[in-house]
Amino acid sequence: xxxxxxxxxxxxxxxxxxxxxxxxxxxxxxxxxxxxxxxxxxxxxxxxxxxxxxxxxxxxxxxxxxxxxxxxxxxxxxxxxxxxxxxxxxxxxxxxxxxxxxxxxxxxxxxxxxxxxxxxxxxxxxxxxxxxxxxxxxxxxxxxxxxxxxxxxxxxxxxxxxxxxxxxxxxxxxxxxxxxxxxxxxxxxxxxxxxxxxxxxxxxxxxxxxxxxxxxxxxxxxxxxxxxxxxxxxxxxxxxxxxxxxxxxxxxxxxxxxxxxxxxxxxxxxxxxxxxxxxxxxxxxxxxxxxxxxxxxxxxxxxxxxxxxxxxxxxxxxxxxxxxxxxxxxxxxxxxxxxxxxxxxxxxxxxxxxxxxxxxxxxxxxxxxxxxxxxxxxxxxxxxxxxxxxxxxxxxxxxxxxxxxxxxxxxxxxxxxxxxxxxxxxxxxxxxxxxxxxxxxxxxxxxxxxxxxxxxxxxxxxxxxxxxxxxxxxxxxxxxxxxxxxxxxxxxxxxxxxxxxxxxxxxxxxxxxxxxxxxxxxxxxxxxxxxxxxxxxxxxxxxxxxxxxxxxxxxxxxxxxxxxxxxxxxxxxxxxxxxxxxxxxxxxxxxxxxxxxxxxxxxxxxxxxxxxxxxxxxxxxxxxx
Numbered sequence: 001x002x003x004x005x006x007x008x009x010x011x012x013x014x015x016x017x018x019x020x021x022x023x024x025x026x027x028x029x030x031x032x033x034x035x036x037x038x039x040x041x042x043x044x045x046x047x048x049x050x051x052x053x054x055x056x057x058x059x060x061x062x063x064x065x066x067x068x069x070x071x072x073x074x075x076x077x078x079x080x081x082x083x084x085x086x087x088x089x090x091x092x093x094x095x096x097x098x099x100x101x102x103x104x105x106x107x108x109x110x111x112x113x114x115x116x117x118x119x120x121x122x123x124x125x126x127x128x129x130x131x132x133x134x135x136x137x138x139x140x141x142x143x144x145x146x147x148x149x150x151x152x153x154x155x156x157x158x159x160x161x162x163x164x165x166x167x168x169x170x171x172x173x174x175x176x177x178x179x180x181x182x183x184x185x186x187x188x189x190x191x192x193x194x195x196x197x198x199x200x201x202x203x204x205x206x207x208x209x210x211x212x213x214x215x216x217x218x219x220x221x222x223x224x225x226x227x228x229x230x231x232x233x234x235x236x237x238x239x240x241x242x243x244x245x246x247x248x249x250x251x252x253x254x255x256x257x258x259x260x261x262x263x264x265x266x267x268x269x270x271x272x273x274x275x276x277x278x279x280x281x282x283x284x285x286x287x288x289x290x291x292x293x294x295x296x297x298x299x300x301x302x303x304x305x306x307x308x309x310x311x312x313x314x315x316x317x318x319x320x321x322x323x324x325x326x327x328x329x330x331x332x333x334x335x336x337x338x339x340x341x342x343x344x345x346x347x348x349x350x351x352x353x354x355x356x357x358x359x360x361x362x363x364x365x366x367x368x369x370x371x372x373x374x375x376x377x378x379x380x381x382x383x384x385x386x387x388x389x390x391x392x393x394x395x396x397x398x399x400x401x402x403x404x405x406x407x408x409x410x411x412x413x414x415x416x417x418x419x420x421x422x423x424x425x426x427x428x429x430x431x432x433x434x435x436x437x438x439x440x441x442x443x444x445x446x447x448x449x450x451x452x453x454x455x456x457x458x459x460x461x462x463x464x465x466x467x468x469x470x471x472x473x474x475x476x477x478x479x480x481x482x483x484x485x486x487x488x489x490x491x492x493x494x495x496x497x498x499x500x501x502x503x504x505x506x507x508x509x510x511x512x513x514x515x516x517x518x519x520x521x522x523x524x525x526x527x528x529x530x531x532x533x534x535x536x537x538x539x540x541x542x543x544x545x546x547x548x549x550x551x552x553x554x555x556x557x558x559x560x561x562x563x564x565x566x567x568x569x570x571x572x573x574x575x576x577x578x579x580x581x582x583x584x585x586x587x588x589x590x591x592x593x594x595x596x597x598x599x600x601x602x603x604x605x606x607x608x609x610x611x612x613x614x615x616x617x618x619x620x621x622x623x624x625x
Contacts (some may be wrong), residue, residue: 031138032131033068036103039131040064043123059118063107064127071103071131096135104128147202150178157185161222161249163210163240165191168254169228170201175266177202182267187220210240217247224250226270238532241273273536294375294415294508295320301373302327303358303406304380306334308461309419312500313377314338326371328354329380358402368409375415377503378406381435385423388430389551392598393591399434400441401591404583407445407453417507418442418455420515422492425457425560429551433602439515440581446513447580454510455578457517458499459492459556468526472533481542482530489548490523490555502573509569517558517574581605 044060045052052060078099085092107124111117160176162169169189176184189201192209199206207216213225225244227237237253244251253273300317304310305327311334314327329335335353340346354371356363358380381399382388388395403418410416420439423432439455446453462469468491475482498518506516527543534541548554559565563576589601 028138028142029072032071032135033065035131035134035138036068036071036127037061037064038134039127039129040067040119040123041127042130043126044119046126047120047122056119060123063119063123064131067103067107067124067127067131070106071099074099074102092139093136096139097132100128100132100135147177150180152176152179152182152185154185157183158224159187159220159222160184160224160226160252161207161213161216161220162186162189162204163191163213163225163227164229164232165189165196165199165201165206166228166230168230172226172228172254172267172270173201173204177204179267184224184226184267184270187222188216190216210243213240213243214247217244217249222249224252227251227253227273237273242535295322295504297321297323298414299324299372299374300326300377301371301375302377302379303329304378305329306331306338307379308467308496309499309503310377310379311338311341312496313379313503314342316500316504317377318342325352326354326373327352328356328367330355330357358405359397361405364405365409372412373410374413375417375507376406376410376413377417377419377507378403379419380406381419381438383421383431385429385431385551386549388434389549389599390595392430392595392602393593395430395434396589396591396598396602399431400437400586400589403438404441404586407441408583410451411445411449413451415451415507416442416445416453417503417510418453419503420455420457422457422459422517422556422558423553424515425557425563427603427606428553430599430602431551433599433606436606437581437586437602439578441583441586443513443578444580444582452510452512454506454512455515456503456506456510457515457558457576458502459494459520459523459558461496461499462493468529469533472530476533476537476539476541479539479541481544482534483544483546484527484530485546485548485552486554487527487545488554489526489552491526492520492556492558493524493529494518494520505570505573509573511575513578513580515576515578517576519572519574520558523555579607 040060040063041057044056048056078095082095085095104124104127107128108121111119111121111124162172165173169191173186173189176182176186186204188207189204190208190210190213191197191199191206194209196206197208207219216222217225225240225247227240229236241251251273252270254270295317300322302310302313302317302325305314306329310327310329314325317325327335327338329338332348332355335355336346336348339348339350339353354367356367358364380402382395407416418438420435421431423429424436424439425432427433427436439457442453442455460467472482498520502516502518510516530543534543559574559576565574566576567574569575586605589605590598593601
């Protein structure tokens with residue numbers, strides 16, 4: 001509740017604003033009256049060839065005053081029916097022109113009906129036109145002065161050049177010039193479109209294309225260049241960024257349109273370039289449509305809700321207005337951070353948060369009986385390949401047995417989406433084996449449970465906890481060498497928004513027992529990624545090659561050897577049938593076995609036992625009917 005002091009301050013502010021508005025209105029009423037009187041005087045003076053008697057001057061002035069009063073009345077009527085338009089806007093110009101025409105017509109009709117005309121009949125028409133010109137001039141002058149007052153202070157704001165003056169660039173120019181406390185002042189623009197040469201938007205002129213970047217920076221004394229080309233490819237961003245840095249100016253970007261779809265462009269949208277902008281791969285999340293997500297009004301549960309994928313899942317699910325969103329994780333700190341990011345508060349006292357461990361079979365079953373979710377997104381898993389290679393028993397207990405527990409407890413749900421990884425395609429690591437087994441267990445659940453059970457498979461997620469991008473950033477910040485396993489190693493990379501969008505798409509279009517695989521474009525060389533991050537950092541950081549570790553591939557696969565690229569419902573999503581693996585088949589797994597023995601058993605379950613020649617064989621496993 002506002003205090004007494006705040007209420008007094010608010011009342012004083014309202015009083016000041018109303019007084020200013022009253023003075024402005026009175027000023028425009030007076031200016032419009034002057035315009036009508038002046039218009040009629042000039043029109044009459046011109047009609048009599050620049051010679052007027054005193055009586056003619058009085059007659060013209062009186063009719064001009066009468067027209068001004070009539071104009072005020074017509075304006076009041078129009079405002080009642082059509083509302084008020086912003087001063088200096090196109091809408092006001094149209095309204096003012098209509099009011100002026102109606103006023104001039106009424107005065108003309110009155111003159112024509114009069115036997116003794118005090119001024120020529122042409123005066124209302126010519127005078128009305130002159131009055132309109134003067135009234136528009138007054139408003140344009142006011143608009144110009146107001147816009148000048150709204151511009152950022154040139155003494156404190158950073159002078160910037162904009163590259164790209166399309167819709168996004170023009171929107172950013174107007175946003176910059178309407179914030180008197182803004183940190184950026186546009187001093188020029190560049191655009192490769194020849195039709196935009198010498199174009200001016202709000203006084204900001206296009207000075208050339210990319211070839212004139214260096215000269216434009218020197219000419220305008222700009223200290224930063226903001227890249228504003230909507231949905232540009234990474235090659236163009238890198239080229240303009242490198243050219244900008246050579247001039248000594250800073251390089252900023254306006255995010256792609258897909259990131260700005262929910263709001264108008266503002267100055268706060270301008271940010272530093274990210275590695276994801278420079279990856280050299282298209283982003284496909286904007287191409288995926290989610291017309292009917294099936295989440296509205298439903299009870300939804302997310303396991304692993306505090307992780308990178310789980311937390312983004314919760315954020316996107318919240319936008320679909322579910323009936324209830326339940327967020328389960330064993331990490332209490334992660335749940336605390338998640339609630340803070342979703343609601344701005346983290347009291348940890350609401351039923352939406354569920355602190356539980358997938359290894360607790362009875363606890364998970366009790367939660368499912370009590371909360372009765374309709375849709376489940378299973379994102380909980382151990383994911384660090386090298387650690388799991390050393391401790392395969394942990395992958396068995398969490399990734400495999402934990403998934404089996406949640407699958408069995410969810411036998412009555414409407415939809416179950418198991419989140420997998422590209423390492424499950426032709427797996428050679430404990431992580432890949434365990435996630436492949438979860439795909440097959442999910443396919444078995446699809447065959448025996450009434451709901452829809454499916455998996456979704458994607459590559460590495462940028463900026464997730466423990467990702468290569470996060471590791472590189474920390475190494476650069478600490479001045480340590482960047483460690484790359486192999487100069488030729490490649491990985492499929494995607495943003496967390498893309499990954500989660502695929503998961504939600506799977507919940508919408510996926511069919512029983514399938515694994516859905518997103519077309520992620522071309523894989524990215526990790527060495528190229530490291531070198532771009534070093535270049536962006538601007539400090540000399542060495543790159544050290546450590547060699548591939550056990551379980552790591554040089555190049556990842558999206559589809560297994562026996563899996564066909566079949567896309568029946570969406571051109572960017574492959575539907576892969578998954579073999580069935582019954583829970584009884586994993587009864588021989590012992591998490592306390594020697595690591596080598598446990599790994600061999602995982603490989604056997606995946607059908608990837610080494611042959612005598614050292615070439616992996618893959619026996620057939622029955623497909624679900």
